[in-house]
Amino acid sequence: MACVPVARNQVLVSAGEPADYVYFVFEGMMRVYKLVSDGRRQISGFLYPEDFLGLAVNGRYGYSADAVIPTVVCRMPWAKFEQFIDDVPRLERHLLEEVGNKLISAQDRLLVLGRRSSSKRLAWFLLMLAQRQGRDRPATVIHLVMGRADIADYLGLTVETVSRSFTSLRISDLIDAPNSHTVRLLDPNRLRDFADS
Amino acid sequence: MACVPVARNQVLVSAGEPADYVYFVFEGMMRVYKLVSDGRRQISGFLYPEDFLGLAVNGRYGYSADAVIPTVVCRMPWAKFEQFIDDVPRLERHLLEEVGNKLISAQDRLLVLGRRSSSKRLAWFLLMLAQRQGRDRPATVIHLVMGRADIADYLGLTVETVSRSFTSLRISDLIDAPNSHTVRLLDPNRLRDFADS
DNA sequence: CGTACTCTTGATTTCACTCAATTCAGGTGG
């Protein structure tokens, strides 16, 4: 399993290309997305270390992925990976659960994108990051690796609206933002209430 | 594997309930959804005959499901189903593909909900139905089993906006609608172009 | 140290939501 560096903004896999490899993020952060004809982008997720990348339909990648920051990924040929699965039956069951969970959470996101105001989407996003970053208890200080444009493309908003939403949460004393890449959740419970009210 | 009828609007599984059974739709149509606290609903999919229902997280259903029209479903206890999977290794691989495809298509929907105008969402929805209904070539005449409210809750719109979008597509000569449950695609290619322009 | 990018804020426009009324279709009972 070869590990390679991926530079900031470098595209690792492109939607529609033959899915020759599966990848695991070792360090950094990858951005998974699809492009629309008019140049707009919908980000479907951010990958942290240990996350898996390489889901395919009909032997081709279903989306594109590039690096948010300098990143290291480890890759394995699909053929070898399939062999792996065959050898370790538990792995397949595990993978099934994993994909099932991703499906459930994708459907949760449908709910957010379809029915929530901009500030609530942002609140929900921050809570999700907090959950993911704190290994035991959810963290109250979040380091935003991605920029505003990434958040916008993840939440289906514009950069300007994301920025205004940050301001709005700040004014409501739900968050504190010492700089644009750091957020402190002042009252996670109240933020949670706000997000799904 | 027992088969039971489900009346129109009857709830078959509820989000959060213990996931004791898996179901297969035999006849009719099921509606898979989640409710938000304010009473609104996000439909995550419509199930046709042969479709599978019963995905769970931590042993509990991740969403609710009820019948759009009188429907017949066949059910099997989870335990028995797992046994089935163990006995037939190919089944698990098949299931993994199935869930993977659903994940990809859920992500496509994120794109639609996040970034598209109401008419384009509807166009995309109709094309999806056409694809699903025509077994070989996509159908050009679509029978809408579900009502406007269902379509609205699927596309993250209101009933009124869905209705206006139908009118808009009709005026643009993209569709014809003899009655509210029948749609004819006058020019699928042009509709396709419109949907992802 | 300067240049380019990112982020924020302001003004205006647009598109979908809300509220309200009317039309239409299907089903029921006289």
Add this chain to the structure above:
DNA sequence: CCACCTGAATTGAGTGAAATCAAGAGTACG
């Protein structure tokens, strides 16, 4: 068989939230 009733769909008017257009301030990187 027709009149009525109910729920569904359409249409209209007005409002509101986010997009767009446009500057300016901040920050990071070469």
